[in-house]
Amino acid sequence: MRLPTAPFQRINTTLNIAPSPFARDMKLTRFAIAFLSSLLPVAALAQDAAPKDTVAIVRDLGPLADNLVLAVSMDRSANGSVVFSSAQQALQGVFFGPVRFVKDGDRQCVNFATPGAILKALPPLKIDRTYTLATWMKLPCPGNHGIVWESLHESPLVAAGDHFGYIQKDVEGTYCTVKDLTGWHHVAVTCDGSQMTFFLDGESRGTAPVVLRESLQTIGTATYRKPEVNTQCDCLDDMFIFNRALNQAEIGQLSKVRLPIHEPTPADLAGQISRPTPAELAANRAANHPEANNPAPNVAANDNGASADAAELVKTYRNSLVFVSGTNGAGSGFLATYGKGSFLFTNAHVAAGVKGAGFKTLNGDAVQVGAASAAVGHDIVLMQTAPGGKPFEIMQGVDKEAAIGDAVVVLGNAEGAGVVNTIMGHIVGIGPNLVEVDAPFVPGNSGSPIIHIKSGKVVGVATYVMINKMDPVTKKPLSKPVLRHFGYRIDSVKAWQPINWAAFAAQAATMENIEAMTKDLVKLIVDIDRTGRITPGLHTNPAIKSRIDDWLGQKHTHMSQTDTETANYNFVSYLKSLCRTDVVGAHASLTYDYFQRQLTEQERDRDALADGFGQVLKTIKR
Incomplete structure (x- = not known):
């Protein structure tokens, strides 16, 4: 062509x-x-x-x-x-x-x-x-x-x-x-x-x-x-x-x-997002598996068979599914062999976000964990466990053994409810570090295994993604958040960082505070855009509220045009500075790649917010 x-x-x-x-x-x-x-x-x-x-x-x-x-x-x-x-x-x-x-x-x-x-x-x-x-x-x-x-x-x-x-x-x-x-x-x-x-x-x-x-x-x-x-x-x-x-x-x-x-x-x-039809998925599977020279199979029948296979997987690996629970949330994990050892796998954001985490299998047995490591460039944490039972097998070479259209199942903790759920879907994308699936799993499934039905092997660790988009001119939400479902590939991890849990928790708290500040800054800029002014009592973050109170107090006095412009300039300058101060200070304290990557994303958000404040605050009604 x-x-x-x-x-x-x-x-x-x-x-x-x-x-x-x-x-x-x-x-x-x-x-x-x-x-x-x-x-x-x-x-x-x-x-x-x-x-x-x-x-x-x-x-x-x-x-x-x-x-x-x-x-x-x-x-x-x-x-x-x-x-x-x-x-x-x-x-x-x-x-x-x-x-x-x-x-x-x-x-x-x-x-x-x-x-x-x-x-x-x-x-x-x-x-x-x-x-x-x-x-x-x-x-x-x-x-x-x-x-x-x-x-x-x-x-x-x-x-x-x-x-x-x-x-x-x-x-x-x-x-x-x-x-x-x-x-x-x-x-x-x-x-x-x-x-x-x-x-x-x-x-x-x-x-x-x-x-x-x-x-x-x-x-x-x-x-x-x-x-x-x-x-x-x-x-x-x-x-x-x-x-x-x-x-x-x-x-x-x-x-x-x-x-x-x-x-x-x-x-x-x-219309909306166009997804592959069953016929297209079947054709794609046939194209990617030349050994199957027969006509494209009936996808509906195959999906029924996949559901039966998924039920069998739950029976086989029942005691290798792990529920992660703590004082503030829950997630999922699984036991698998990796190299010459046995490990519990979950997401890094689950390990960082669930405080006082405990680990139990589907049967209610406690899982004792030892040394832990975080994957570089991936949202994955592994913890050493004693060998035993029937652990999952990790697929090596996902881009070679799996193909777009292949059936998968996500097994995990349904929204932290302590009940295993099986969510069927197909692979819709394969990348260097992740696979994308159309299985509609939910937040409690973070850390669950995404299992390739045909081979019974784990192709990725489930990660729940929600993407918000806003109009760059009006700063208003364009649509409802877009949900995407991915799995981090274990086979593509090139390096691991040993975890000191005290340091890991401290860095998690640092990022939690930074993300909370970002949300508060986003709330402020959206409030100004929607109302043309700052809504009284809406913004409770002390660092933001104190400066809002000072600024509004000045504007309520009889200031000259020059004084008003100076007050506005100082207010905007403070907000821009607030967008960068904590992220700049965090560089020296973050040593884990997972948090460093989070910080890089936060810096990009904050830079965009700083630019946004300079534009949106011009619309404030006097």
Whole structure:
């Protein structure tokens, strides 16, 4: 399959990125990311809905949506409706979400493309099990300058060939930040107009080419250099250079996409998340298991068989399911062999959040645990146990032994009720560190084993994810929280950190306080936006309430215009400082990778909040 040579129609095209599924539970608004990721869908796509000079906003809501960067080119059919162009038929394996059209200028920064320009978009290519798309895109909006790209080669810039990001001016203005939406690593590049200079998580990763395809045709080079202090960067210069390089690059033979073909229907464009049908799941299973050359099996019958298999798994591993309970909550865990030992596995956030935790099997037997370790880069904790019983077996090489569409079951503690539940589903995504499933498990299942029905092996430790999104302009919630269900892969853990429980608990308390402050700051900024003022008595956090009282007291006096502006400036400055003080101070005290990654996410939230306060507080009614 080759990219069609026929020119596209002259219509502006926008690429949209959804947040990564391979990120920890995002409980809080990410204002910086919402700009790209949270555009409201509409109920339907009508004929002639797009007037001249429109911008097409496309949002991918499919099961692997967040592991792909998508772009759509639009052209017009004879009847005037807007359809996907033939150039995008290579995206047939992707489940499309709704398309919305707006007039230029109707929305702040909505016209990402240069007027009349056509963005160069390539269909996805397959490298092993990773689906990628090379796309360059102009973002001429203040605070979100830059380009979007994807490298189809394993280079340090993209870590594993499946990391996507956008360039955003750093808070301190010294370099541009490339936000990696897969692993949430912090990548930075300087913008000197000639080359991309980068470091990952503050460390040099050397020099690596940014390539367009497997032939390693270079379209840009990334080299490491420490950012210069007080150097202002204009990412648009780099963007134009790289965009020209992409436009001049040769488009090679495209690989066949691995997902089943799914033509976007009107319902896909108008409705909610599109999931694989039973027939598609069956076809995908057959495609990924060549030894089964028979016609696609009856999925409904298979699911019934899977339910029976799940019931048998409960009987077999009854005494290896563990209930985690404490004074403030509950969770799940399981016993499994790992290496040459026997261990109890659960989530790091369960171990950190459940105080005074005790462990019991389904039969009510207490589980005695010994030395514990936390996985680096994963939400997993293991604790040594005495061998015995029938422990679970961990699947080694999930990306080789399992496939999208395979049946799974989640076994665990139903909402902390102490009752085992079996939740059936299928694998809908496989990533380097996680698998995504459509089994609708609940918070009490955190730490449960996700079991591959066919092999009976554990493919991941269940993690419950809720993603909130807000409109970047109005700062109002766009929709109800999106629920996602993942499992951290044990087979991909590369390193473990021994746990000192006193230190672990202290660091957990530090992060708990930071997250509580973030929630209170979010509540404040939402209150100001919704009411135009600060609601009396709503904000009880002492650090916030005391400054609100002082500020309101000043505003109730007869101040001059200058004094009022000074009071507002001081209030905003304090809130911005409050957004950063505790997270900066926590760096020295956090030693566990799990909490360090949490802190990095909190820093991003706080930076976005600090920017948001500077904008939203301008709307306060005097």
